[in-house]
Amino acid sequence: HILSQPTMALLKLAAAAAVGAAAYVAVLKLKKIISAPKSITLTYFNIEGVAEKVRLALLLSGTKFEDKRITFGEWPELKKTIKSGQLPLLTIDGMEVSQSAAMLRWAGSLGDGSLYPADPMQRLKVDEMVGVQEDLQRAWTPSLYMGMGRHQAFGHPENFEGKDAIVKALRENFIKDTLPRFMKYIADAITASGGPYLCGSTVTIADLAMLPQVRYFGKGVADHVPKDTLDPYPEVKAWIEKIMTIPAVKEYYASL
Ligand SMILES: N[C@@H](CCC(=O)N[C@@H](CS)C(=O)NCC(=O)O)C(=O)O
Incomplete structure (x- = not known):
């Protein structure tokens, strides 16, 4: 024998440990498969709104789910059956959950978990x-x-003559004073993390939450928010483009 007896013993021990570790990993994987939900349904209106981030997180985690979109006409009846009286509603093997932020974090923990990393420091940055x-x-x-x-919720009378002027002023002020601050926050986060995503080299739920929110302002769909609203922010536009070209994301938006 070229190897001494103690070396052989050590090698045998290492081999046994490797087999043990592999078996352990296999059991963990099996447990994950067995405990994975059989059925997931996300119910929301046929808009992006607060559910889009959850749709994206489920999609990118590789989770199968039903993307159920109801009409506004169907809503009043359904509303009566939901404890929060609001959408989105996530149904996991019959269990009903509200609150899109909770759904986002749960969905981000599925799959390989990289959308919402378990490491506390990384998680802090994402959150x-x-x-x-x-x-x-x-x-x-x-x-x-x-x-x-909904002007009455802001203290205005039901018949509010000045409504359109107020909406115009609010939105113009938002674009002038508020949006730049957030766009700088985003551009700085990409730089500080090394990019190309908000928290570094991989997509996280932070990107998936931010994407629909920011894209909205560049769509030209809201009155007084023109299509070129994001033009002064090339870093933000490049970040949007980066996410939109992820094959699963591209395919999803092409399919709608
Ligand atoms: N914090 C909740 C907000 C839910 C919410 O505001 N839902 C709205 C649509 S975005 C809704 O259900 N509106 C209809 C209603 O209240 O009757 C979440 O993020 O899930």
Whole structure:
């Protein structure tokens, strides 16, 4: 024998440990497969809204789900059956869950888990950027709701003559004063993390939350928010383009 007896013993031990580890990993994988939900349905309106990030997270985690889109006509009846009285609704093997932020984090933990990393420091960075998206959404909300005819919720009378002028002013101010601050936050995050995504070299739920929110402002679909609104922010436009060219994302948007 070229190898001494102690070396052989050590090699045998290492081989046994490797077999043990492989078996353990196999059991973990099997457990994951067995405990994976059999059926997942995401119910929302046929708009992007607050559910789009969840759709994207389920899609990119490789999770099969039913993307159920209801009409506004179907809503009043369905509303009565939902504890929160709101959509989106996520149904996991019959269990019903509300709140898109919770759904996003759950969906991001599926698959290989890379969309919502388990490492506390990485997770902190991801959650920080999810928070920035929530701030951006909140900043836009008065403009949106006023335009949707919810002006009474902001203290205006039912028949409110000055509504259109207020909506115009709110949206123009948003583009001039609020949007630049958020666009800088995004561009700085890409630079600080090394890019090309918000939190580094891989896509996370932060990108998936931010994408629909920011893309919306460049679509020209909201009054007083023209299509060229994002033109002053080339870094942000490049980041959008980067995500939109991920094959699964590209295929999804092409299929709608
Ligand atoms: N925080 C909730 C908000 C849900 C929400 O505001 N849902 C709206 C649509 S975006 C809704 O269901 N509106 C219809 C209604 O309230 O009757 C979430 O993110 O899931």
